[in-house]
Amino acid sequence: MDVSEVVSAAPILAQPKISLRGLSKVFGEGSGATVALDNVDLEVGEYSFVTLVGASGCGKSTLLRIIAGLEYHTGGEVVANGKAVAGPGADRAMVFQHYSLFPWLNVADNIRFSRKLKAHRGDFTSAEVEAASGRAETLLNLMGLKAAARAYPNQLSGGMQQRAAIARALMPRPPILLMDEPFGALDAQTREVMHDLIQYVYHLEKTTIVFVTHDVEEAIYLGQRVVVMAPRPGRIDSICTVPLPAQRTQDMKLSMEFIRLKREIVERIRETSGMKTDLELLEKLSGQLKT
Amino acid sequence: MVIRSNARPGLWSVRGPMNQRSYWLFATTGLLVPLLAWWALASAGLVSKVFMPGPVDVWVRVLTWAGEDNLLGDTLISVYRVTAGWTLSAVIALPLGLLIGTFRPVQALLEPLTDFIRYMPAVAFIPLVMLWVGIDESSKISIIFIGTFFQMVLMIAEDVRRVPVAQIEAAQTMGAGREEMLELVLLQSAKPALMDTMRITMGWAWTYLVVAEIVAANSGLGYAILRAQRYLQTDKIFAGIIIIGLIGLITDQLFRLAHRRAFPWMYRKS
Numbered sequence: 416m417d418v419s420e421v422v423s424a425a426p427i428l429a430q431p432k433i434s435l436r437g438l439s440k441v442f443g444e445g446s447g448a449t450v451a452l453d454n455v456d457l458e459v460g461e462y463s464f465v466t467l468v469g470a471s472g473c474g475k476s477t478l479l480r481i482i483a484g485l486e487y488h489t490g491g492e493v494v495a496n497g498k499a500v501a502g503p504g505a506d507r508a509m510v511f512q513h514y515s516l517f518p519w520l521n522v523a524d525n526i527r528f529s530r531k532l533k534a535h536r537g538d539f540t541s542a543e544v545e546a547a548s549g550r551a552e553t554l555l556n557l558m559g560l561k562a563a564a565r566a567y568p569n570q571l572s573g574g575m576q577q578r579a580a581i582a583r584a585l586m587p588r589p590p591i592l593l594m595d596e597p598f599g600a601l602d603a604q605t606r607e608v609m610h611d612l613i614q615y616v617y618h619l620e621k622t623t624i625v626f627v628t629h630d631v632e633e634a635i636y637l638g639q640r641v642v643v644m645a646p647r648p649g650r651i652d653s654i655c656t657v658p659l660p661a662q663r664t665q666d667m668k669l670s671m672e673f674i675r676l677k678r679e680i681v682e683r684i685r686e687t688s689g690m691k692t693d694l695e696l697l698e699k700l701s702g703q704l705k706t
Numbered sequence: 707m708v709i710r711s712n713a714r715p716g717l718w719s720v721r722g723p724m725n726q727r728s729y730w731l732f733a734t735t736g737l738l739v740p741l742l743a744w745w746a747l748a749s750a751g752l753v754s755k756v757f758m759p760g761p762v763d764v765w766v767r768v769l770t771w772a773g774e775d776n777l778l779g780d781t782l783i784s785v786y787r788v789t790a791g792w793t794l795s796a797v798i799a800l801p802l803g804l805l806i807g808t809f810r811p812v813q814a815l816l817e818p819l820t821d822f823i824r825y826m827p828a829v830a831f832i833p834l835v836m837l838w839v840g841i842d843e844s845s846k847i848s849i850i851f852i853g854t855f856f857q858m859v860l861m862i863a864e865d866v867r868r869v870p871v872a873q874i875e876a877a878q879t880m881g882a883g884r885e886e887m888l889e890l891v892l893l894q895s896a897k898p899a900l901m902d903t904m905r906i907t908m909g910w911a912w913t914y915l916v917v918a919e920i921v922a923a924n925s926g927l928g929y930a931i932l933r934a935q936r937y938l939q940t941d942k943i944f945a946g947i948i949i950i951g952l953i954g955l956i957t958d959q960l961f962r963l964a965h966r967r968a969f970p971w972m973y974r975k976s
C-alpha cells in the first residue's frame with residue numbers, strides 16, 4: 416500500500432479530540448524546580464492512535480497524566496473533548512501499568528465499577544442498566560475473560576489483569592482512552608497477544624487512544640503516529656507518521672518500512688537522551704583489568 | 707556421605723518451607739517446654755511457693771476462684787470494660803483516621819497533636835480521670851480509651867494512606883467524586899488492614915485493663931491481681947495473668963478467623 420494513501424485515509428482533524436498548546440509543567444518551586452515539560456504542542460484527532468516514546472525522564476507519562484487530569488499543568492492549555500481539562504473525568508479513561516484493579520472485587524465487578532458509580536448517584540434508567548449489563552458481558556467475551564469473570568485480581572496472571580483493566584476502562588464507552596505503559600510488566604509473548612487485542616478493540620470501539628511506552632517496536636506497531644520525546648527539559652522531539660496500513664499484522668514488524676522507522680526512532684532517542692554507550696571508556700576499563 | 711536425591715530446601719534454609727506437621731511439632735514444643743520448665747522449677751523445691759507457685763497450685767487456685775470467688779463475674783466485667791473502651795475508641799477513631807489519611811489539611815491539623823498525646827503515659831491520666839469522670843465504670847473505660855485511642859487513630863490513618871495510588875487514580879478516571887472515593891474505594895481497599903488494626907489494638911486494650919482497675923474497682927481480673935498482691939497470693943496473680951493471656955489469645959484467633967471469612971479474596975490464590 417502506498418504511504419500517502421494511508422495518510423490521506425486518516426480522518427480529517429476538523430476538531431481534535433485532544434489539543435495541547437504551549438503546554439508546560441514545572442515540578443517544585445524556586446531553586447528545586449525541574450521542568451518536566453516545556454512548550455508542548457500536540458493535536459490528536461478522533462479515532463486515532465498516537466503513541467508516545469522517549470527515554471526515561473522525557474515527560475511522556477507526565478504528559479499523559481496531564482491529559483487525564485491526574486496532574487495539573489503549569490502553563491499553556493489542554494483541551495479534551497472540547498473542554499479545558501480541569502481534573503480527572505469519566506470522558507478520559509486510563510489504563511495503568513499495574514495494581515489498579517480493585518482486589519476486593521471480582522473481574523466482572525471490577526468491569527462494572529463505573530456503572531456502580533453511576534448507580535450510586537442514582538442517575539441510571541432501567542434501559543441503561545440493561546444496556547450496561549450487556550456491555551459488561553460483551554467486554555468479558557471480547558477480552559477473553561469469560562471464564563475468569565468471578566475470579567479475583569490476585570488469582571489472575573499479569574496479562575489477564577491488564578485485560579480486565581482495559582475492559583474496565585472501556586466499560587462506559589470513553590471517547591478517549593489513555594494508556595500508561597500498560598504492557599510494560601508483561602512478558603514478550605503476552606505482550607504480542609495484547610497488541611493485537613488492543614488493535615482490534617481500537618477499530619471496534621473507534622476510540623481515540625494515546626499510548627505511552629518505552630518500547631519503540633510497540634510504539635510503531637500500535638500507533639498511527641509516533642511522538643518521540645526528549646528529556647531535560649521534557650519536550651516533543653519529532654512526530655513520525657507510521658507508513659503501515661491501518662490493520663496491523665505481526666509480520667509487518669519485519670518489513671523494511673518498519674525496521675527503517677525503528678532504527679530512526681531508536682537513534683533519535685539515543686541522541687537526545689545522551690545515553691550513548693561510551694565504547695572508548697569500556698575499552699579503557701577492560702584494558703586496565705588485563706594489566 | 708549421604709547424597710540427597712531430593713532438592714527440597716531444608717527446614718533451616720532462609721525462609722525455607724515448612725509442612726503442617728513440623729509446624730505443629732515446633733509450636734507445641736515452644737509452648738510445652740516453658741510449661742515443663744516451670745513445673746520442674748516449682749516442684750524441685752528450690753524456690754519458695756510465695757515467689758513461684760507451680761502449675762498445679764495455679765490450677766487449683768483457678769478452680770477455687772471459679773467456685774468460691776466469682777471468677778466468671780470478674781472475667782465478664784473485665785471483658786465488658788475492655789470491649790467498651792476499645793469500641794468507644796474504634797467508633798471515634800475510624801472516621802477520624804479515615805479523614806486524616808485522606809485529606810492533608812486534616813492530617814496537618816490533627817496528626818502532630820495525636821502524635822504528642824500518644825506519648826503521654828495513660829497511667830498518669832488516672833488522677834485526672836478520677837477528677838473529671840469520677841470513680842464508676844466510666845472511669846475504667848476512659849483509661850482503656852486513653853490507652854488505645856490515639857495509637858488507633860494513627861494506625862487507621864496509615865492504613866488508609868497505604869491504599870495504592872493506582873486504585874485511587876483508576877477510580878478518579880472513572881469519574882469517582884470525593885464521597886464515592888471514600889466510601890467505594892478507600893474504605894473498601896483499607897478494610898482488611900483496618901481489621902488487623904482493630905485486632906492489634908484490642909490486645910493493647912487488654913494491657914490497660916490492670917491499670918484501669920486500679921481506679922477504685924471492686925471487681926475484675928485486674929483488680930483480683932492487685933488484691934492478690936496485697937495478700938501475697940502469688941498463685942492467684944499467676945492465674946489472673948494466664949487467664950488474661952488466654953482471653954487475648956482467643957480474641958486474636960477469632961479476629962483472624964473473621965478476617966479470613968470477611969476477605970476471601972486475600973486468601974484465594976490461583
